[in-house]
Amino acid sequence: MNRLVVIGGGAAGFFCAVNAARLHPGLEVVLLEKTGKLLSKVKVSGGGRCNVTHALSSISDMVKRYPRGTQFLKKSFMHFFVPDTIRWFEERGVSLKTEEDGRMFPVTDNSQSIIDCLLREADRYQVQVKMHADVVRMAKRADGWTIHLQDGQELTAQYVCIAAGGYAQAEKFSWLQALGHTIEAPAPSLFTFNMPQNPVTALMGVSVPVAQVKIAGTKLQESGPLLITHWGMSGPVILRLSAWGARLLQAQEYTFTLLVNWLPDYHESSLRDAWPQWRLDMGGQMIYAKNPFGLPQRLWHFLLQQCGIHEEVRWSELPGKEQNKLIRHLTGMEFPVKGKTTFKEEFVTCGGIRLSEIEPDTMQSRVVPGLFFAGEVMDVDGITGGFNFQHAWTSGFVAANLGTLKKS
Template sequence: MIKKDVIIVGGGAAGFFAAINIAEQNPKLKVAILERGKEGLQKVKVSGGGRCNVTHAEFIPQELILNYPRGEKELLGPFHQFMTGDTIEWFEKRGVPLKIEEDGRMFPESNSSQTIIDCFLNEAKKYNVELLYNHAVKSIEKEAFLWKLETSQDEFSSEKLVIATGSNPKIWNLLEDLGHTISQPIPSLFTFNIKDERIKDIPGVVAQNVDIKVLGTHLWSEGPLLITHVGMSAPAILKLSAFGAIELAKRNYKFEIEINFIRQSFEDCLDTLKELKQNLAKKTVYKSTQFELPKRLWHKLVLASNMVKETRWADLNKQQLESLAAQLTQAVFKVDGKSTFKEEFVTAGGIDLKEINFKTFESKLHDNLYFAGEVINVDAVTGGFNFQNAWTGAYIVAKTISK
């Protein structure tokens, strides 16, 4: 039986951040990370297309929490303890400056996730954190004041136990055996599969600012929309998928969305089209793109409005004008299934938030059992927010344990 003061299960972002901060704040503690893979930090490696989207440039806790479909209320207090600014400072102190991109996402200036990985590995070494790879945890038991763990290679005991395993069903099962409630995991960030003539053969087209609603629900979002080979993606869709994760799963990912491509009312759009009918009388509708829409998307919407390529503005009848206004402001698309968004598979689900003390991230059921990162039922929209939840939870765990 190998004895440690603190054992951290999971060698990902939250696990490493907790371990490093515990060991730095209290060097007397013997800290070990148990990781089932042959190396750790795999999600860090692929995040942000290999650049690692460390956090997001949102510096007001009340605004930051709005990016968490699950965990919004619970994270307000923790964000007052450790926030985006603290994350930036933490990395800068260790020689990893971050930069802000136009959309608010923050990356290492090196543009490489390897910088973050190297930083963590160096810090772990500096503070004598023991990294034990290929250790899949098979059982977790509480005996008197000690946690006992059996892995695929050995047996361990520790006074404090931190679970930072992300969305790992095997660990969730072990935690259920300890009495914790697990909210069923369902995908949270995904793109929509749509087969439709109006978006066929135009992958890569981006409508800069659209409004989307899921018909028959209260779900709504706005932002850029990307047309892909299989349907639609980009922030407008990903926000819907995150905030609608539970509702859309219930519908088995078959539903209808209504898109307003120009963020104007049907009536205002119709008035504009009537003016264009006067002003551009001799021109063809197909060739005179309007409303700052991408040309290829405009072509598709025009042809979907009972027109041909040669139809001139002057020849438009009332029905065609109304049809085009409807395509621009109330276009309905059938969604049939989902696809994973890049490699950044995020799930809603995990340890029930009611069973965690968010001042310390300690279990309310067991003393000296702590959680950090996606193992709890918190998830966020894309843009560095899931990592910020990991840093915040792990830092508070470290502060609590190192006392």
């Protein structure tokens, strides 16, 4: 019975399993994965490079990157934070590097480096990994747990850590609700915006280094790189906006208006004030040929066409009506959105186990002793940039201490 069963073979589950086996000699650790794949999100993250974490040294700055779970993370990050993650992997032969935007990757630029490291640790500390082991029910016993699998097998354990990831449908949480836990309704997060039949989709592949995007009628607003796709819009700025707006956009059935400011250094009135100087400086030049804003040429031509501006018009000849329309399009162009698309395989779900029912310093259930949680199964989710993985490492490490954690 001196056994820990970890349910879920993703980043959080693996990190819990290997650290528990290391920290508690003599503890038998069994990891259950319901599919035939281990660490599948680690594999695809960051385009196959694995965005391990984000180079923020301040917990107060870090928690601002999580639409849900801020107060909880302020406590859990005190026990295992970014420097601990970097050191943990470096001590096991995996050095990380920081990119310009703060994202951190293995120096190999290959997610397999992280996967191999975790698998080596599992072998070193004799973690038993069972694949195709789908848990359907758990029962509390006086001395621990009985875990019932889909194929009829039963396992007993003194401790259980649930790191099963997020579920898109609320009914998938029923086996956890049966333990007495409350579930915050799931909603998709980190998705791209669909714009069916919108002419902007003809610009697929065009990216803008910094655009400001806003959901009309709300305070939700983000700035960052934007990518135009054949279905609508994507890129870090859209994914971040989708995370902050996850519940609102679900309630609106993903039908809303997106406002895009292609020139975030300006708003409509300030651009209008600056316009006469450009008109004067470039008066004799064709407006299609001369784009003073550094926008991709295909996007510039698209904006001009949407304003009905003829190819032969010079800057000095631009009629007032078209000029006003262009200024509005540059600083607040409206795009009707109808629907969403999951971002590759890096989907994230908000919702899960209610955080007030989990002790942030141990990850132990406040409802049932001997039950721990790690990763996305909890109602914690971050924007893109390594934040969800940092929560996975932190919660997995804290849970691995099985309630005995001292400040690391």
